[in-house]
Amino acid sequence: MLYKTRDFLRIKILDKPNKRSSHSIPTPSGGGISFVLFGSLGNLLMGNLIPIFCLPLAYVGFLDDMRGVPALLRYFTQILTVLFLMLFSSFKEIAIIHFNGYLYSIIFIFVFILATGIINFCNFIDGLDGLLISCMVIVFIAFSIKEDSSLLPIIGACVGFLLWNWYPAKVFMGDVGSTFLGALYVGYVFESSDLSTAIAKLLLLTPILADCISCIFRRLILGQNIFKAHKLHLYQRLNQAGWNHAIVTIIYSSSCLILSLSYV
Numbered sequence: 001m002l003y004k005t006r007d008f009l010r011i012k013i014l015d016k017p018n019k020r021s022s023h024s025i026p027t028p029s030g031g032g033i034s035f036v037l038f039g040s041l042g043n044l045l046m047g048n049l050i051p052i053f054c055l056p057l058a059y060v061g062f063l064d065d066m067r068g069v070p071a072l073l074r075y076f077t078q079i080l081t082v083l084f085l086m087l088f089s090s091f092k093e094i095a096i097i098h099f100n101g102y103l104y105s106i107i108f109i110f111v112f113i114l115a116t117g118i119i120n121f122c123n124f125i126d127g128l129d130g131l132l133i134s135c136m137v138i139v140f141i142a143f144s145i146k147e148d149s150s151l152l153p154i155i156g157a158c159v160g161f162l163l164w165n166w167y168p169a170k171v172f173m174g175d176v177g178s179t180f181l182g183a184l185y186v187g188y189v190f191e192s193s194d195l196s197t198a199i200a201k202l203l204l205l206t207p208i209l210a211d212c213i214s215c216i217f218r219r220l221i222l223g224q225n226i227f228k229a230h231k232l233h234l235y236q237r238l239n240q241a242g243w244n245h246a247i248v249t250i251i252y253s254s255s256c257l258i259l260s261l262s263y264v
Contacts, residue, residue, distance in 0.1 A: 013065045015172055022127050022239050027169060030065040032058075032177015035157035042153020050187040051154065053088065054180050057081045057119070061175035074175075075116070081183050082115045089190035091198075098195050115186045118205075121212040122182030123175060128235055129167035129245040132208070133158055134253040136181050139204045142260035143188050154184065167245035200263055207255040211235060 013030040015023075036058045040051040060077045063069050086092065091111070099107045126132040137158045144151040161177075164170045173181075185205065192198035202209075211234045219226050231240070238248045 013174060015174075022236060022245070023129075023169070025168075027172055029172040030062060030174040030176055031161060031164065031171035032173030032175075032180060033062060035154065035161045035173075036176060036180050039154035039157035042157070043150055046150040046153065048148070048150035049088070050085070050191065051180075051184060053084045053187065054081060054183040057183050058176050058180040061177070061179045065174040065176055074179075078116045078119050078179070078183075081119075082112060082186065085115070085183065085187040085190050086112070089187065090192065091190040094192065094195055094198065115190075117212075118186055118209070119179055119182035121208060122185070123178040124212055124233065125208045125235065126173060126178040127233070128239060128248055129169035130162060130165050130249045131235060131245070131252055132178055132181065133162045133165050133173065134249055135205065135208060135256045136185065137162060138253055138256045138260050139185065140188075142204060142263050143201070145264050147193075148188070148191070151188070167249065169245075204256060204259045204263055206259060207252045 013028060014026050015029040016026045036051075036055070040055060043049075043051045057077050060069060060074060064074060095104055095107055095111075122132055122136075137155060140151050140155050140158070144155060158181075161173065165173060189198055189201045192201055215233050216226050219230070219232065224230070235248050235252065238251075239245065
């Protein structure tokens with residue numbers, strides 16, 4: 001699919017380098033539509049609805065890739081996606097078992113903010129060739145081994161995309177892919193059988209989460225606007241220091257692999 005649509009993406013969604021970019025050559029973006037469509041269809045045939053709940057977010061991401069959409073609309077769609085993932089998962093039962101009263105409300109709000117944050121973190125981290133997709137493939141494989149084999153279509157579609165996205169990337173996934181993967185990851189964390197499993201799943205993405213969270217705190221300490229675009233993530237700083245895309249990606253994905261092996 002990517003081979004046939006790359007010319008369309010090159011015309012309609014060409015990512016041109018700017019001062020915040022980590023690439024220097026205009027590259028087609030929006031290629032994440034391939035694993036969004038084929039992975040979701042495969043999961044649907046296997047009876048898994050989690051990717052279906054993430055499709056509206058992917059659609060808004062695709063529109064954002066093509067012509068841009070207001071930030072408020074993007075976040076509103078993230079809110080709705082997380083709400084659906086919460087309501088149609090085992091999250092409510094787990095939270096009720098472990099928390100009650102006002103504590104339940106506090107945990108609900110905290111998890112809700114964290115979930116929307118993870119979706120955005122995945123978008124922020126998709127700045128080097130193969131970085132996000134390789135980490136997600138490893139984490140999803142761990143999920144499929146431990147719990148849910150219906151993830152296999154998504155994994156297969158992501159591996160196919162990784163071949164195109166590896167350094168030097170021939171196509172980028174765009175917001176359509178990064179936000180979808182973030183929401184999908186959140187959905188499978190919500191589907192945990194108990195609280196300890198949910199925390200374990202959450203920790204598998206520590207390299208990405210730690211990078212983004214530490215960057216936010218560092219910018220707050222420096223008095224910077226955390227909502228303003230920047231180039232201060234650890235992966236970006238490593239790249240600026242002379243480490244090429246492949247080396248940085250291998251470091252992050254290897255960390256996810258070690259955590260995933262421990263989980264399995």
